[in-house]
Amino acid sequence: DALKDLDEMGIIRIGAEVKEGDILVGKVTPKGEKDLSAEERLLHAIFGDKSREVRDTSLRVPHGADGVVRDVKIFTRANGDELQSGVNMLVRVYIAQKRKIKVGDKMAGRHGNKGVVSRIVPVEDMPYLPDGTPVDIMLNPLGVPSRMNIGQVMELHLGMAARTLGIHIATPVFDGA
Incomplete structure (x- = not known):
């Protein structure tokens, strides 16, 4: 259910309604043997060595940022975009929020x-x-x-x-x- 609005690259699709904790950009990173959490040890016990190799470091919707995805911009070195050293791809997700108007807005x-x-x-x-x-x-x-x-x-x-x-x-x- 958490992956239903992600495309084949693991990036949220435009128009998706998102709430706190939803995945915006799916990402996994390699990890060593010693940083296993209890959940990860359970995954390793069930799935074997495949689950031990990576850790979920996905970009998620922060607290209080519920809304609708309005735009997604992908920057890569292959497209000629300038990125910091060590960064191969940068994904920016823009979320629109509806708020009640108040005095001073x-x-x-x-x-x-x-x-x-x-x-x-x-x-x-x-x-x-x-x-x-x-x-x-x-x-x-x-x-x-x-x-x-x-x-x-x-x-x-x-x-x-x-x-x-x-x-x-x-x-x-x-x-x-």
Whole structure:
């Protein structure tokens, strides 16, 4: 079960949901006779000499880093990547986490607009549209002309037009394609 999301090279696949302790990169290293743990002695008793030769040194998900694997980058000397001496391959795994937003968090949009969360209020305390739909987020309108990010205004207008027309506009870049 721990190996179900690993590819043939022992590297986690993109899109896999991972939790604390899951293997990201499978790795075994040779070991000497004297560093056998109790579990390893049991494995040796069951499987013989094959289990004695290696120790599991796999890269695992650290405490509190649960999420979804978004990207895996593999660096090797064969590809011309510069690695430290003694390193033949370097694997970087990027994990995206969903977190609850809180006061003080910084948010940024696609158009250079950015801001800090100053207050979180219950939905009943938020303003609402004429049809009763509550507003999710409020931005300071002075942020648009001061930064001249007209793309933000265009996206807002197109989103309102699509909602009024009852259509969903899919943009492959932002819909995970």
